[in-house]
Amino acid sequence: MPHMTDSDAVAACPRSISLRRLRTEYFEDRQPDAEQLTGALSNAAAAMMEDDAASRRNESMSLVGRCMRPRAMSAAPPATAKPSLSGRLKNRHAASTCRSVSQDGAVKPQPARVPPPRWLLPTSDRDCQWFAAQSGTQRARRPPQSESVNALDWDHNAYYHRLLLRHLPRPCNRVLDVGCGAGAFAVELAKRAERVDGP
Amino acid sequence: MIEQARRVAPPNVTCILADLLQEPLPDAGYDAIVSISALHHTSLPEALPRLAGALRPGGVLAAAALPRGDLLRELPAELTAAIGHRLFGAAFAILRTIGPGRWYAMEPNHAIMPVVLDPSLTTCQVRQQASAVLPGAHVRRLVFWRYFLLWQKPVET
Numbered sequence: 001m002p003h004m005t006d007s008d009a010v011a012a013c014p015r016s017i018s019l020r021r022l023r024t025e026y027f028e029d030r031q032p033d034a035e036q037l038t039g040a041l042s043n044a045a046a047a048m049m050e051d052d053a054a055s056r057r058n059e060s061m062s063l064v065g066r067c068m069r070p071r072a073m074s075a076a077p078p079a080t081a082k083p084s085l086s087g088r089l090k091n092r093h094a095a096s097t098c099r100s101v102s103q104d105g106a107v108k109p110q111p112a113r114v115p116p117p118r119w120l121l122p123t124s125d126r127d128c129q130w131f132a133a134q135s136g137t138q139r140a141r142r143p144p145q146s147e148s149v150n151a152l153d154w155d156h157n158a159y160y161h162r163l164l165l166r167h168l169p170r171p172c173n174r175v176l177d178v179g180c181g182a183g184a185f186a187v188e189l190a191k192r193a194e195r196v197d198g199p
Numbered sequence: 200m201i202e203q204a205r206r207v208a209p210p211n212v213t214c215i216l217a218d219l220l221q222e223p224l225p226d227a228g229y230d231a232i233v234s235i236s237a238l239h240h241t242s243l244p245e246a247l248p249r250l251a252g253a254l255r256p257g258g259v260l261a262a263a264a265l266p267r268g269d270l271l272r273e274l275p276a277e278l279t280a281a282i283g284h285r286l287f288g289a290a291f292a293i294l295r296t297i298g299p300g301r302w303y304a305m306e307p308n309h310a311i312m313p314v315v316l317d318p319s320l321t322t323c324q325v326r327q328q329a330s331a332v333l334p335g336a337h338v339r340r341l342v343f344w345r346y347f348l349l350w351q352k353p354v355e356t
Contacts, residue, residue, distance in 0.1 A: 152288035154303040156343040157235050160263045163341070164233050167261040167349060176229045176253065178219060178262070179237020182308050183204030183212070189233065190209045197229075198204060199215040199222055 161185055168192060203308060220245055224253035231259045238264035238348070239318040243325065247332045254352045260333070266346040269321040273340055280342050322346040 165188065168175070172193045180186045180198030189196045201216040208214055215222065219241055232250050250260055270277060291302040320328065325346055326338040336350040 150288075151292050152285060153305055154284075154288050154291050155305050155309070156303075156345060157263070158301075158303045158306075159343060160235065160341060160345060160347075163347065164235065164261045164263060167259055168231050168233070169257065169259050172230045174229050176224070176232040176250075178232060178234035178250070179240070180204055180214065181235075181237075181312060182200055182306060183207045183214065184306060185233070185235050186204060186208050186212045186214070190212045193230070194211060196208075196212040197215060198208070198212055199217045199219060 158184065161188055165189075165192065200308065200311065220249065224249060226252060227255045227258075229253050229258055230255060231261065233260075234262040234264065236264055236345070238262050239266070239315055239320070240313065243320070243328045244332055247329060251333055251350070251352060256352055256354045258352050260336075260348070260350045260352070262348045263341060263345045264325075264348070265315065265318045265344060266322040266325060266340065267318045267320055269323060272321070272323060276340050276342055280344055283342060 161184075164185075168189075174195045175189050175193040175197070177186045177189055177196055177198040183198065186196050186198045201214055204212075204214045219237075232254055238246065247260075254260060268277070291304070294300060294302045295304060322338060322340045325348065326336075329336040329338050329348055329350070333350045335353070336348060338346055338348050341347050
């Protein structure tokens with residue numbers, strides 16, 4: 001496919017897709033690009049630190065660096081070299097937003113990658129194909145069906161287990177569980193009855 | 200699914216894959232027959248007499264299953280369920296986060312469970328059918344989209 005700049009790609013894609021593209025770049029699929037970008041940013045930031053007049057540009061560059069850097073890098077410790085007080089004051093903003101860049105412009109070693117959260121994984125095959133076409137890498141698909149159940153959803157059947165258990169006669173030797181399904185209720189019954197049949 | 204039940208069940212559970220209407224049940228062999236979300240898959244006039252015959256005198260049939268929506272008669276329950284489902288869901292989600300309990304979390308096999316989205320009988324109709332077959336059966340609507348059927352087999356004197 002022909003080379004596209006980021007702005008071209010964002011303009012060409014529907015809104016949701018461009019958001020996913022940003023997510024892809026934000027994390028690991030385009031890691032080499034992200035490293036190059038961070039290296040370039042660190043050189044630019046080091047050069048700009050010399051120039052007080054460039055503070056506004058410095059701020060915008062740092063902001064870009066913060067947005068585009070993989071999340072793992074933003075957790076890196078700050079620079080180890082101690083600059084002079086005036087230097088520290090002058091570069092305080094850059095240091096606060098560009099922590100992975102030391103004073104001499106060297107990129108600190110990257111800590112282990114943090115896996116992307118589940119909500120960033122693509123949901124459908126179509127998304128996976130798009131990721132593969134864009135980044136040249138395959139991405140894991142978010143597990144379908146039961147794992148994608150709403151977190152606020154809950155099991156009404158399990159909720160009524162206790163109601164049924166309350167009505168068991170005592171003593172209760174032999175119980176029939178009609179439609180035992182995967183056996184969740186049968187397991188509870190087995191604690192109260194000597195024998196449980198589950199057709 | 201029956202394999203999964205066999206895997207999780209302790210030794211005193213016998214898992215049988217059978218049709219409730221075909222499988223021979225021991226006559227008066229059970230102290231209790233329970234059922235969760237299964238009776239709406241079957242025909243009550245056929246299934247209930249079979250289950251009743253398998254209960255010992257004084258035994259209990261307790262079942263929860265899905266009723267057909269009946270907004271006219273059950274509007275309060277439906278409203279309570281719609282609100283309560285979300286409130287309880289949020290509370291359970293928080294409890295699951297801060298503690299070890301399952302708090303009615305969906306089973307991992309939830310998606311493969313057979314589902315009838317449109318059960319044929321309302322709670323009222325279930326009450327009529329159950330009373331016709333099992334005199335003295337109690338049927339009431341439970342809030343979260345279930346009906347509850349309770350019947351105690353009379354002790355013969």
